[in-house]
Amino acid sequence: MSTSVTVAMMRLSETQRLITGKAAPLGDLARAIRRLNIDGPLFVGILLISALGLVVLYSAVGENMRLLVNQVVRLGIALVAMLIMAQLSPDFLRRWTPWGFLGGLVLLVLVLTIGEVSQGARRWLNVGIRFQPSEIMKLAVPMMAAWYLHDRQIPPRFGQLMLIALMIFVPTVLIARQPDLGTALLIAASGIIVIVLAGLPIRLMVVLAVLAIPGALVLWNFMQDYQKQRVLTLLDPDTDPLGAGYNIIQSKIAIGSGGLFGKGWTNGSQAQLEFLPERDTDFIFAVMGEELGLLGVLALIVLYVFVIGRGLYIAIQAPDTYSRLLAGSISLTFFVYVFVNTAMVTGLVPVVGVPLPLVSFGGTSMVTLLAGFGILMSIQSHRKLLPH
């Protein structure tokens, strides 16, 4: 009785301190964050990118407050997903990994049979809630690869590599058949990153790179016409200035005309006058380049590098193979997102539908992204609690 009263009084006084708190209870905040298993630097980096992203997005959606609020709500949901993942210990995640992977495969098969068709692609599944199972695989594939390697000596042997390759190949093909080539390639990349981090022999990498040339030819034959067109227009966008090359040309004009300091927020003529297509999604980086200039774009890249660097730091600090590989893969996949999108918008690689992480309008991928960061936080925070 008296104990509980004391506890209640303590809590009351704590709360009072938090509310009135003249003495800036930073220690309390840090404690609260730690209790929620949040990694401070990573969290701050994510919040800064998201904040900058919302500022750019507000301009990119034509100062449409409704769409901005929409995005804020999505960000909130994604942050909740991050918090939940951060609470799940890496051991718990590892134990459930094979089941999650198998479940994801089943859902992918279901998508191909009973999925909803939208814009010529079968990507959505509607079982009470409507979602893309491929999003699950973005995390499930690297988790599965890491799970497999967890108890084994790395670097893995050739037979083991083949098995992991199969684990990556099957979901990749299933997603590519939806068709969703962009996501399929990113998922394959996240799995391959696990193998590379696990010590894939350099010689084998070189051999694979050489084999990639005939492989690319085979892939070419499997590509849809619009995908082939994207590759061709990348090589020479001016051949089709009003068709397939239009996006790249307008995007380059937008970025180039921005110059060092940009035309000013909400003043980008390319973006505001709708010359720039998909300005709020895949090409939002061009809006930023036009309105905030090279300096604004570099600021964003610095923030990305900070977040990726923190993720790799967490990976290096991780106590076991599963955590290490998973954290490394999540961090580097995030890098792949950033690179592919920025390289695409600046005309360095073909236009593949990859959004700029945490900035582009759209919710589904953001939830997966922040869930991944949640795993990173879990790995970082649970490490300290574990008596190693």
Add this chain to the structure above:
Amino acid sequence: MDLLSPIKDHHSERRLFIARVAMTSIIGFLLLSTVIARLVQLQVFDHEVFAAQSQGNRVRIEAVPPIRGLVFDREGRVLAENLPAYQLELIPEQVADIDDTLQRLAALGLIEVDDIAGFKDLSESGPRFKPVTLKLRLSEEEIANFAIQRPRFPGVDFQPRLVRHYPNGKAIAHAVGYVGALSKNDLARLDSSSYAGTAHTGKTGVENSFEPYLHGDVGYRHIVSNALGRQIPTDSRDMADSLPNDESSAPGQNVYLSLDLDLQLLATKALEGRRGAVVAIDPWSGEILAMVSAPSFDPDLFAVGMTTAQYAELQNDLGQPLFNRAIRGAYPPGSTIKPMLALAALDTGATNPMRRSICRGFFMLPNTTHRYRDWKPEGHGEVDLHDAITQSCDVYFYELSGDIGIDNMHTYLDKFGLGQATGIDVSGEHPGVNPSRDWKRAAFTERADQRWFHGETVNNSIGQGYMLTTPLQLANAAAALATRGTRFEPHLVAAVEDAVTGQRTLTAPRRLADVGINDQSYWDTVIGAMHDVMQNVRGTAYATGRGAKYEMAGKSGTAQVFSVAQEDEYDEEEIEERLRDHALFIAFAPVDNPRIAVAVVVENGSSGSRVAAPIARAIMDEHLGYGGDDAP
């Protein structure tokens, strides 16, 4: 098996992992460096190129059409103006169900049911935000009706714009002409860049020939627009800062015609219900005081745009209202050329004022039996040149014709401008025919047809046969009689006025070669006879000239209609009416100080003196200030 591999070397695994993270980081760093290098290339080194491209992207040049110049009569009364009219427009993107909306507009009578399909196509073809014009000019009643119904038609509204309007359209239609929608042919002829944004151009009359003056200079406006061409209001954004300067349009010049609207209205009224033309000219300048062709039409129909049915009606009208008889109608001049032939006969010595003939009502060439009949079957008895003009004795001229000869006739009539384009400042003039031996040789291909017969000279002496003249030529010839041989090029435009500065440029009268008959006694004889035509009891037009408070001179003409071949489907009455002679009259006044010369042609009017002469008298009365109650 692997699963049972006994020892995991955690230390080496961690080292391997760190090495791999380092390796991938280096790769990542290199990749990111490529992107940054690319950004620097685009935003620093190629910045100016792209900045110029983005500028060109967003700025669209839009033409600002000039305001068309006005047309006034000699007193400054408006003949053609630009009125704000309300047009009905539909903005496709704001209309939920275009078909339903059009159907309901048709039910209100605002559009034709037949046009619905066309409007639907139009609203689906262009940009969705671009308005489609449903009706060009709404009446006040229609505006009021629609205003009540407007809430039921979201996306449909009326918009003001300028439409050409001719306040006295019917009276000036042929002289002023009209504007109509720009056609592909027009654009091939005109400088298309200066017509960007203009929907109409002058099609006929002064509107056509003075198009370069009336049109004005197109202006340009730089507008910020998006990729779809939708205009973005520049004031709401600070993007307008670096826009190039706009160039405003310059209005077209105002055109002052020499026409007198009162004369136009009078002549139009006089010709009502008839087919014919009236042309009045100031003999000492060539200024055209009146130019009317009947029947006429409402030129507003062309400016506003008419339905296919309306246009077909105009086209198929037997009276040919679109046909400008004043300059395009070629008629045998009949006896109206007798004064000129009399001068030719005097000047060539073929006759003298003393010479007398006995008119028995017909004339026969030697050794032939064909009788060339006088209009008066019983004959005029003994006549001299004066009588032959005053009473219009044909036999006197028949007898004279051989002595003058066809080539002299041609030469003298040519000096009066007959059978050739007058050079009036509107296009479409018919040259007419002033026959000669040379003309016949050129006009016919068969050798037998190319020969000139003496009988044809006889016919030509009373303005029949091959001879064809336009009312304008006759009026100008009458003017040359009035001035005793001084000739001017007829023109409609008296002055052009800069609409901005108000500075006027007057049209200088353009003098043509004199007729070249220098013996004033010949002129005295002929003009005296023409005076007596109207003001001597024995004159053919005495009934018309009687009681005038000024001295006038005139000559009647009645021309046979020899061909109605193409008109074989008409009923009996119509044929009969169309077989009647054309009535012609030329006149000028006052005799000793001529201020007006007139030519009147009334198709199938039977008698020049009875039908055409009173119209000429009324025109002269009005011009000389004896109009109104004094008019006969």
